[in-house]
Amino acid sequence: MRLLHTADWHLGKVLKGVDRTPEIGEALKTLLEMVAKEGVDLVVVSGDLFDRPQVSAEAEAMAVEFFLRLRELGVPALVIAGNHDPKERLEALAPLFALAGAAVRGRPLFREEGGVVEVGGLRAALLPFVSERILVKKVLQEAEERHRTYAEAMRRILANLESPLMLGHFALEGVRPGAGEFVFHLTGSYAVPPSTLPLGARYVALGHIHRQQQVSEAPVAWYAGSLIQLDFGEGEEAERGALLVEVPERGPVRVHPIRERWGKPLKTLRLKPEELDGRLSELERFPGYLRVVVEGRLSPAVKERLFQGLPHLLAVETTGGPEDGGNGTLAPELGLVEAYERYLKERGREEEGLLERFNQVLKEVELEALAPGA
Ligand SMILES: [Mn+2]
Secondary structure, three states: OEEEEEOOOOEOOEEOOEEOHHHHHHHHHHHHHHHHHOOOOEEEEEOOOEOOOOOOHHHHHHHHHHHHHHHHHOOOEEEEOOOOOOHHHHHHHHHHHHHOOEEEEOOOOOHHHOOEEEEOOEEEEEEOOOOHHHHHHHHOOOHHHOOOOHHHHHHHHHHHHOOOEEEEEOEEOOOOOOOOOOHHHOOHHHEEOHHHOOOOOOEEEEEOOOOOEEEEOOOEEEEOOOOEOOOOOOOOOOOOOEEEEEOOOOOOOEEEEEOOOEOOOEEEEEEOHHHHHHHHHHHHHOOOEEEEEEOOOOOHHHHHHHHHHOOOEEEEEEOOOOOOOOOOOOOOOOOHHHHHHHHHHHOOOOOHHHHHHHHHHHHHHHHHHHOOOO
């Protein structure tokens, strides 16, 4: 059996105002061509199909299109939700996806609840991302066990689900991050030791880490990596793409990395202010999106000129720190109101009324976010 293992599409991703969905859609089209050309029997999607709980209709349409095309090709799919996905929504749409031949799981189930499915004679476990609070509640039901960790709960549910093929969306200890992931879900209590992976699995198809890599040899476990470079923090050279996995009747599985450069490259350039003019034409020619980090200070006028001259420049940051006159990156400790106040000052628009109104809107939004049912 030949599998195509993919993960971390992040349809609906908007990077500093630029919608990356069309680039991801192009990558998905190429994947479909590969499925047809390589005689793939099963497509495995290990979470983070979508970037946020609410994505554009275009992003949803691309996911739907993908599974309908797979159905036309006669290829089934297994899909789990990642931490970015609208998991309840995926769960609600699961019966519809099932009609297209895709088994979709939004929440974790034990084997006896349907956590293991059979496809083409292969048993496969589907373990979507789950928050520590919910997992510990589900798995460790005895009150005295509640102090146990996410890793322990994961070990138990993985043992329960042990199958030849296993899908998961979590961080293994010792993994090399791609830097675009939500850090909180990578480290500390959220990291699972590789020894929790059941030895009875022949292949563990992981998602969550955007850098493609093998993380275990027994059982064989890989992160497929994201389709495109999603964030400036992810290295331009970092491995990503998809994996073609051959699972023979018996004997070891063989994994063929498909390392494609889908989507536009993102580049960060660190420059001194005096270097800017000399490098403008080089920056203009860059085929992807740029972030420029300028050492020291930069006047708002120069910054404005850069943005106007370089349409694919998405961010200009300075390393001057907060006392550099306020035109740098926002220091993380700066609150939204202070940041806005500083921005108004920068623009010569120190109007009390504007700041007051901003403060008011912010409070309304916060209240709404806290309201039940939000
Ligand atoms: Mn992801």
